[in-house]
Amino acid sequence: MRVKENIRIVDPACGDTVMQLVLEPVDGSQVKPFTAGQFVRIAVPGLKEPAPGYFAIASGPEVTSSYEFYIKNAGPLSAHLCALQPGDELDLEGPMGKGFNLEAYKGSDIYLIGVGTGIAPLRSVWSHIIHHRSDFGKVAIYAGFLTSLHQLLTDELTDLSHHGIEVSITLETGHENWDGPIGYVQHALEQDDIDGSNAIACLAGMSAMVDACTETLHHLGFDDSRILLNY
Known part of the structure; x- marks a missing residue:
C-alpha cells in the first residue's frame, strides 16, 4: 500500500509526535474488509530493519478506500512511519485479531x-x-x-x-x-x-x-x- 496522507495530529508544543497515517491500495482497489478494532502488520518493503510491527486500524469498516492509523514516534519502525511522505509504499499483512464484534x-x-x-x-x-x-x-x-x-x-x-x-x-x-x-x-x-x-x-x-x-x-x-x- 502507499501513503495517501501523513499529518501530525498533536499540538506542536507537545513533546510527543503522533501522526495520522492514511494508506491506500497502490492499484486503486478497495481495502480488505475488517471488523472494527482489528489491526495489521506493517513492514518496510525490502528492509529487515526496522522490524515489522502491529498497528490498529483507526478508520471505520464502512471506509473502503483506505486504512487510517495513529502512529506515535516511539521506536525505530514508528519513527520511520512518522517520516513517510505521500506516495511512499509499505507492505501490509492482515487485517488480523478478533477486533470488537458488536x-x-x-x-x-x-x-x-x-x-x-x-x-x-x-x-x-x-x-x-x-x-x-x-x-x-x-x-x-x-x-x-x-x-x-x-x-x-x-x-x-x-x-x-x-x-x-x-x-x-x-x-x-x-x-x-x-x-x-x-x-x-x-x-x-x-x-x-x-x-x-x-x-x-x-x-x-x-x-x-x-x-x-x-x-x-x-x-x-x-x-x-x-x-x-x-x-
Whole structure:
C-alpha cells in the first residue's frame, strides 16, 4: 500500500509526535474488509530493519478506500512511519485479531475505554456505531491522555454528542483551566458509577491500564464476558 496522507495530529508544543497515517491500495482497489478494532502488520518493503510491527486500524469498516492509523514516534519502525511522505509504499499483512464484534450486543449500552493512541481501535468502533446508532443503547467513551497537549481528536470527540455519544476525557496532569477528571480513566469510571447490568466495555491500551480498568469494571457489575479486548 502507499501513503495517501501523513499529518501530525498533536499540538506542536507537545513533546510527543503522533501522526495520522492514511494508506491506500497502490492499484486503486478497495481495502480488505475488517471488523472494527482489528489491526495489521506493517513492514518496510525490502528492509529487515526496522522490524515489522502491529498497528490498529483507526478508520471505520464502512471506509473502503483506505486504512487510517495513529502512529506515535516511539521506536525505530514508528519513527520511520512518522517520516513517510505521500506516495511512499509499505507492505501490509492482515487485517488480523478478533477486533470488537458488536453483532451479539445489539440493544446493549456500549462503553469504549482507552488511553493515548490506544483510542485508535476504539475510533474504528465509534465510527461503526455512528452508522448503526439505533442498534445500541447508551454509548460513552472514556479516553485518557497525559496532558491537554497530548489530547487526540479533540474536535471529533466533541462532535460525537451530535450522534448521541457521551465523551469523558481524563488528564493525568490537569491545569488551572481544566474542569474535567484528573488521574486515570478507571477513576472516572468509578466516579460516574456506570451501570454494567446491560452493557459491554471495549478496552484498548497498555496492559496495566487494561488490568486496572478490568478490576474497576468488575466492581461495577461487568463480568468477563462483557469486557472485550481486540486481540
